Amino acid sequence: MRDDRKGDRKVSIIKKSLLFLLITCACAYSQNTSPEDLYKKGDYEKAANVYLERINSNPYDYASYYNYANCIYRLGNTPEAMAYYMKAFSMNPRNSDIFFNLNYVSRQAGSPLFPDDVPVFVYRIYFLLSMNEIKAFLNIFFWIFCLSTSILLLGKSTNLFKTVSYSSLFICIFMALLFFFRTNSAFYSSAVIKSDQTRIMSGPGEDFKLIAISDSSKVVKILSESGEWIEIGLLGQGIKGWIKTEQIIKI
Numbered sequence: 122m123r124d125d126r127k128g129d130r131k132v133s134i135i136k137k138s139l140l141f142l143l144i145t146c147a148c149a150y151s152q153n154t155s156p157e158d159l160y161k162k163g164d165y166e167k168a169a170n171v172y173l174e175r176i177n178s179n180p181y182d183y184a185s186y187y188n189y190a191n192c193i194y195r196l197g198n199t200p201e202a203m204a205y206y207m208k209a210f211s212m213n214p215r216n217s218d219i220f221f222n223l224n225y226v227s228r229q230a231g232s233p234l235f236p237d238d239v240p241v242f243v244y245r246i247y248f249l250l251s252m253n254e255i256k257a258f259l260n261i262f263f264w265i266f267c268l269s270t271s272i273l274l275l276g277k278s279t280n281l282f283k284t285v286s287y288s289s290l291f292i293c294i295f296m297a298l299l300f301f302f303r304t305n306s307a308f309y310s311s312a313v314i315k316s317d318q319t320r321i322m323s324g325p326g327e328d329f330k331l332i333a334i335s336d337s338s339k340v341v342k343i344l345s346e347s348g349e350w351i352e353i354g355l356l357g358q359g360i361k362g363w364i365k366t367e368q369i370i371k372i
Contacts, residue, residue: 157188183209190204194226206222208372210223214250227340314338314339317336319334321334321364322364
C-alpha cells in the first residue's frame with residue numbers, strides 16, 4: 122500500500138504558494154491603478170485623492186489641478202471644482218480643455234468668468250501667457266534693454282543695438298501694462314466662496330453689521346487679511362466686506 126501524504130503536502134504547498142502569488146499580484150495591481158483608470162471606472166473619490174497627493178507633492182502640476190477639478194465636479198462640489206479649474210487656468214491659460222470646463226462650470230454656477238459680449242478669441246489672446254510667464258518676459262527684456270542701452274552709452278552706437286534697445290523697451294512696457302491689467306482680473310489674488318448663505322460683514326468679526334449674503338461659487342477679490350477674517354470684494358457687484366477664511370478657497 123502506497124503512502125501519498127508526502128505528495129499531498131507538496132500539492133498543498135504549491136496551492137498555497139500560487140494563492141499567495143495571486144493575492145500579491147492583485148494587491149500590486151490595485152495599488153498601481155492609475156487615477157485615470159479610477160476616473161474612467163467612476164471611482165471619482167479615489168481618483169481625486171490621488172490627484173490631491175500629486176498636487177501636494179508638486180504644486181506646479183497644472184494637469185493634476187485640472188483632473189482633480191474634474192473629479193470634484195463629478196462628486197457634486199461645484200465651488201471647489203471651479204476654484205481648482207481657476208488654479209489650473211492660471212498656470213496654463215492656453216489649454217483648451219481647461220478653458221472650456223472653467224467656462225462651462227462658471228456659467229452653470231451663475232458666475233460666468235468669460236461673458237458673451239466679448240468674443241472668445243479675445244480672451245484667448247488676452248490670456249495667452251500666464252502671470253509667471255509675463256513676469257519672466259518682463260525680467261528678460263528689461264535686462265536686454267539695460268544691456269543694449271549700456272552698450273549704446275559706451276559709444277558703440279549701431280543700428281542693431283538701437284533696434285534691440287527700442288524693441289526691448291517696447292516689450293517691457295507692453296508686459297508691464299499686461300501685468301497691471303491682469304492683476305485686476307478674476308485670476309489674481311482671488312478666491313471662490315464655498316457655500317450658500319455666506320455672511321459678508323462690514324468688519325472682521327461677527328459683531329459687525331451684516332452687509333450682504335452671498336451664494337456659493339462666487340468669485341471674489343482678496344483685499345486684505347486680519348487673523349481668521351479676509352476682506353473681499355464681490356466681482357461686478359461693488360460690494361466689499363469681510364468673511365471668514367474658512368468660507369473661501371483661495372486661487
